[in-house]
Amino acid sequence: MPQSSSRGWQRPSIYDVARRAGVSHMTVSRVLNGHPNIREATRSRVLQAIEEMNYTPSSIARALATRRARRIGVLIDGPVQNGPNNTLRALEDAARHVGYAVSAFSIGDDDSSQMDSGVVELVTQGIDALCVIAPRKSSLDLLRQQSTGLPTIVIKAEADASWHTVGVDQRAGARLAVDHLIGLGHRTIAHLAGPQDWFDALERAQGWRESLAEAGLAEGPHVIGEWTSDFGYEYGRSADLGDTTAVFAANDQIALGVVHGLSVRGLRVPDDISVIGFDDLADARHFLPPLTTVRQDFAALGELALQQLIAAIEGDLEPTHDMIEPNLVIRESTKALDRE
Structure with missing residues (x-):
C-alpha cells in the first residue's frame, strides 16, 4: 500500500x-x-x-x-430543451464508459454570436473533439468561419460536407405522427412549429407537408412559435380552429400547452380534437390525457455520436452521416374522427 x-x-x-x-x-x-x-x-x-x-x-x-486529454467539448445551441438535454446526457454516459470526459457550453436563447466564445472556452480546455447539439442555421454559419482543427460532429438529421453528422430522422418522425392522424380519418391537421432557425423544426414541418401531400390533403394551419408550453397554450385557448380536427405539435411541451388551452375553452382531447407531440418526454404518459408522441432514442444517438467522434480522433476524418429511426408511441390523446 x-x-x-x-x-x-x-x-x-x-x-x-x-x-x-x-x-x-x-x-x-x-x-x-x-x-x-x-x-x-x-x-x-x-x-x-x-x-x-x-x-x-x-x-x-x-x-x-x-497528447490527448480524453475530453470532448459539447456546444448546446440555444436554450436547453428536452431533446438537447437528453442528447447531452446520453453522450456523457457513452463517453464515461470509454474513459472520456465531457465539457459543455450552452449558448443563450437567440444569441448565436456566443458560438465564438463557446468554441474558445472549450478549446482552451484541451478538448480532443467538438460536438454541436441542436444547431441553429445561424450558429453553424458562424462555426463554418472558424478553424479549430478539431474533429467535429454536428447532431442534425441532414448530411453536411463540412462535418460528421448524426441525428434522429426528424422528417420520418413527423410523417409517423401525421400518417397516424390521417389513418384515424383526420383531414385538416394543424402544425404548431418550432423556431424556423432550428433544423429540427424545419424537418418536422417538411414531414407534415409531405404526408399531407401524399394523402392528397391540403395543408392545415401552420403556426410558427417557440418550443414552449406557453406557445401551445395560447393557440389552444384562442385560435380559430375552423375545420381543424387534429394538431401535430413540434414537441411535447407545445402539445401540453395545447391540451391545457383547449380545456380552458371547454374542448376535450381527444373527443373534440386530437393532439400529438414529438420527443416522448418522461412525463408524457402522465399528461391528461396521456400523450401520443414520437419517441427519439437519445441513448442510441449519444452512442453513435461518440463512435463517430472517436473514429475521427483516431484519424477517420472523411465526413460521415448516420441516421436513427424514431418510433411512434400511441396513447390516449388521439382517436379516430367521428363521422356523423
Whole structure:
C-alpha cells in the first residue's frame, strides 16, 4: 500500500509503481498503454504492482503521454430543451464508459454570436473533439468561419460536407405522427412549429407537408412559435380552429400547452380534437390525457455520436452521416374522427 505520513494518504504515482515492480517508469507507461514489445514476465510484475498499490493513472499524465486529454467539448445551441438535454446526457454516459470526459457550453436563447466564445472556452480546455447539439442555421454559419482543427460532429438529421453528422430522422418522425392522424380519418391537421432557425423544426414541418401531400390533403394551419408550453397554450385557448380536427405539435411541451388551452375553452382531447407531440418526454404518459408522441432514442444517438467522434480522433476524418429511426408511441390523446 502507498506510504502514509503526517500529511495523510497520498495517491501512488507511476514512479511508486515502477519502484515496486523494479522497472523504469517508462516501462510502466508502456504497459498502461498496451505496448506490444514488453516481456510477459515484466508485464505481469507491473500489473501486480498496480493492483497491490491500487494505482489509478492520472488523466493529466495520460494526456501528456498520449497528447490527448480524453475530453470532448459539447456546444448546446440555444436554450436547453428536452431533446438537447437528453442528447447531452446520453453522450456523457457513452463517453464515461470509454474513459472520456465531457465539457459543455450552452449558448443563450437567440444569441448565436456566443458560438465564438463557446468554441474558445472549450478549446482552451484541451478538448480532443467538438460536438454541436441542436444547431441553429445561424450558429453553424458562424462555426463554418472558424478553424479549430478539431474533429467535429454536428447532431442534425441532414448530411453536411463540412462535418460528421448524426441525428434522429426528424422528417420520418413527423410523417409517423401525421400518417397516424390521417389513418384515424383526420383531414385538416394543424402544425404548431418550432423556431424556423432550428433544423429540427424545419424537418418536422417538411414531414407534415409531405404526408399531407401524399394523402392528397391540403395543408392545415401552420403556426410558427417557440418550443414552449406557453406557445401551445395560447393557440389552444384562442385560435380559430375552423375545420381543424387534429394538431401535430413540434414537441411535447407545445402539445401540453395545447391540451391545457383547449380545456380552458371547454374542448376535450381527444373527443373534440386530437393532439400529438414529438420527443416522448418522461412525463408524457402522465399528461391528461396521456400523450401520443414520437419517441427519439437519445441513448442510441449519444452512442453513435461518440463512435463517430472517436473514429475521427483516431484519424477517420472523411465526413460521415448516420441516421436513427424514431418510433411512434400511441396513447390516449388521439382517436379516430367521428363521422356523423
